Amino acid sequence: MTLEGHQLTIGYQDRIVGTGLDVKLQKGEVLALLGPNGGGKTTLLKTLLGLLAPKAGEVRLDGTVLSARSIRERARLIAYVPQTHVATFAFTVEAVVLMGRTAHGDLFARPTAKDHQIAASMLERFGIASLAQRPYTMISGGERQLVLLARALAQEPQFIVLDEPTANLDFGNQGKVMREIRALAASGLGVLFTTHDPNHALRAADHAYLLRDGARLAEGPVQQILTRERLEALYGAPVQMITDATGTAFIPG
Amino acid sequence: MYLRAGIDSLPHMNNARSALPGFAVAIAVLIAGLLLALTVGRYPVSLGDLIGVLLSKVGGPRGDISPAVESVIWQVRGPRVMAAMLVGAALAVAGTAFQGLFRNPLVSPDILGASSGAALGAVVGIYLSLGVFAIQAIAFVGGLIAVGIVYMIGTSVRSRDPILVLVLTGVVVGSLFGAGVGLVKYLADPYNQLPAMTFWLLGSLSATGVHDLLPLVGPVAAGTAVLIALRWRMNVMSLPEEEARALGVATGPLRIAIVAAATLVTSASVATAGIIGWVGLVVPHLARSLVGPDFARLLPAAAILGGGYLLLIDTLARTLAQVEIPLGILTAVIGTPFFIWLLASVQKTWS
Numbered sequence: 001m002t003l004e005g006h007q008l009t010i011g012y013q014d015r016i017v018g019t020g021l022d023v024k025l026q027k028g029e030v031l032a033l034l035g036p037n038g039g040g041k042t043t044l045l046k047t048l049l050g051l052l053a054p055k056a057g058e059v060r061l062d063g064t065v066l067s068a069r070s071i072r073e074r075a076r077l078i079a080y081v082p083q084t085h086v087a088t089f090a091f092t093v094e095a096v097v098l099m100g101r102t103a104h105g106d107l108f109a110r111p112t113a114k115d116h117q118i119a120a121s122m123l124e125r126f127g128i129a130s131l132a133q134r135p136y137t138m139i140s141g142g143e144r145q146l147v148l149l150a151r152a153l154a155q156e157p158q159f160i161v162l163d164e165p166t167a168n169l170d171f172g173n174q175g176k177v178m179r180e181i182r183a184l185a186a187s188g189l190g191v192l193f194t195t196h197d198p199n200h201a202l203r204a205a206d207h208a209y210l211l212r213d214g215a216r217l218a219e220g221p222v223q224q225i226l227t228r229e230r231l232e233a234l235y236g237a238p239v240q241m242i243t244d245a246t247g248t249a250f251i252p253g
Numbered sequence: 254m255y256l257r258a259g260i261d262s263l264p265h266m267n268n269a270r271s272a273l274p275g276f277a278v279a280i281a282v283l284i285a286g287l288l289l290a291l292t293v294g295r296y297p298v299s300l301g302d303l304i305g306v307l308l309s310k311v312g313g314p315r316g317d318i319s320p321a322v323e324s325v326i327w328q329v330r331g332p333r334v335m336a337a338m339l340v341g342a343a344l345a346v347a348g349t350a351f352q353g354l355f356r357n358p359l360v361s362p363d364i365l366g367a368s369s370g371a372a373l374g375a376v377v378g379i380y381l382s383l384g385v386f387a388i389q390a391i392a393f394v395g396g397l398i399a400v401g402i403v404y405m406i407g408t409s410v411r412s413r414d415p416i417l418v419l420v421l422t423g424v425v426v427g428s429l430f431g432a433g434v435g436l437v438k439y440l441a442d443p444y445n446q447l448p449a450m451t452f453w454l455l456g457s458l459s460a461t462g463v464h465d466l467l468p469l470v471g472p473v474a475a476g477t478a479v480l481i482a483l484r485w486r487m488n489v490m491s492l493p494e495e496e497a498r499a500l501g502v503a504t505g506p507l508r509i510a511i512v513a514a515a516t517l518v519t520s521a522s523v524a525t526a527g528i529i530g531w532v533g534l535v536v537p538h539l540a541r542s543l544v545g546p547d548f549a550r551l552l553p554a555a556a557i558l559g560g561g562y563l564l565l566i567d568t569l570a571r572t573l574a575q576v577e578i579p580l581g582i583l584t585a586v587i588g589t590p591f592f593i594w595l596l597a598s599v600q601k602t603w604s
Contacts, residue, residue, distance in 0.1 A: 051495045075501025082496050088356040089491055089546035099489050103501025108482050110549070155500070 018214025100154030286564030345559025348533025370399025455579030531588025
């Protein structure tokens with residue numbers, strides 16, 4: 001199963017953000033989307049999720065045009081992990097994860113025993129079962145990111161799309177989220193995430209997609225694509241590369 | 254976030270096990286409101302007599318109850334108590350729905366224009382000497398139009414602070430509809446229609462009889478039933494729009510259904526009791542502090558608490574002074590300081 005965008009023109013009512021974009025994500029694969037602020041990353045993400053209609057071209061999921069599927073059907077195939085935010089209401093962590101089951105019930109459905117069980121096992125999986133009854137507003141940023149991941153997995157999707165999953169996280173939690181992304185792909189899901197840190201792409205992704213000014217700069221296996229020259233072109237700023245026996249890292253110069 | 258001042262300082266109140274005490278408090282308020290409303294007043298009825306009257310309805314007539322007491326309970330206070338409960342519950346449920354839908358703890362049917370829209374509709378109905386059902390229908394349309402305008406402007410104006418835009422739009426549109434109310438009052442017959450309009454705009458249940466209950470029960474029950482049926486989806490609807498859609502909720506149609514249901518119950522209560530502000534703002538907060546933000550528990554709790562709250566207010570309105578005090582004035586006296594307190598605590602935690 002693949003999620004793919006063909007010759008996408010993306011944008012909003014009054015402006016076009018990017019044109020001629022081809023993206024392809026396979027199950028079991030991690031794709032990192034890199035690019036400077038305002039380059040169209042979030043717009044592309046939302047278009048692939050079906051939250052934003054493409055202005056030209058089409059998004060296909062498993063060969064079918066995405067917009068031909070109902071919004072519920074889509075949610076059972078693609079889950080979205082937004083950037084962590086401050087919630088308005090103090091729902092419990094358990095209630096937030098249970099919301100991931102929404103697409104599996106009809107309009108009036110209440111959460112079933114199975115839904116509760118799935119929510120509990122997702123909390124268990126991320127080691128946050130002890131937070132189940134805590135208000136979502138009262139936990140740390142790292143914990144919130146894990147809760148949103150748990151909610152996305154409770155959707156039992158085939159693909160997960162994450163918007164800057166490591167933003168606002170401390171060093172330790174960044175590592176944890178990167179490990180979880182690898183684990184998701186290992187369990188057969190297709191994962192797409194945006195990041196500002198090429199090292200996160202190197203670490204967690206199989207492929208990288210470099211997006212600047214709404215156009216594709218390069219795409220391919222991370223080891224080949226992420227070079228000093230390309231990153232300097234992508235961000236329009238000097239980049240240093242450090243290599244030793246254990247691997248490669250980039251530092252903004 | 255804003256709840257930090259309220260339930261977040263009491264995290265144990267949030268889980269499923271401790272929802273029961275919250276409901277117990279709400280039910281206790283309702284029972285206290287019922288007992289006070291039925292016994293206190295110009296014609297005091299003892300608790301024993303009240304129980305006697307209630308039993309005689311079930312177990313056949315009893316000799317020891319005076320007909321005067323019976324008539325006070327069944328003819329005078331009974332319908333008024335029913336109306337107060339229904340109106341209180343309706344306003345509280347509508348406020349709960351609006352606060353969730355607009356992801357904003359400061360909105361209420363008054364602020365979003367539902368009340369002023371319904372008021373204009375109802376005043377036009379009185380001006381045209383229409384029947385109760387027609388007045389209610391016009392009130393409903395007026396409320397829907399006002400909320401629709403507020404929502405359309407509030408979402409189409411791009412701003413860094415959409416909540417502020419929404420609240421300000423509500424104030425502006427509300428004052429425009431208020432001007433409309435003023436115009437109709439100016440045109441109304443000063444001897445028959447004007448006193449009725451003025452009295453009614455301040456909010457009152459004093460003229461409520463049995464015949465007023467039917468047009469109130471129907472819409473309130475229907476609107477509340479729709480909202481309670483959608484309670485699980487309303488949790489998701491209180492998330493940011495794109496998140497809710499990514500979770501599989503068709504937000505557009507659902508939002509229209511929720512706004513229509515909440516406006517229906519608001520309009521029905523406005524058409525019966527006039528403008529009673531603040532209930533839809535204050536009660537949802539109190540209910541949330543009792544049972545938490547989950548709509549599955551919050552909606553019923555708000556309905557129960559709202560019924561009890563307005564019963565207590567209405568009993569105060571009847572007994573506080575020689576003449577009846579309009580309900581809207583009492584709820585404003587309580588609601589204004591509550592709103593200021595809320596604003597202060599929101600400022601503290603949102604920044």
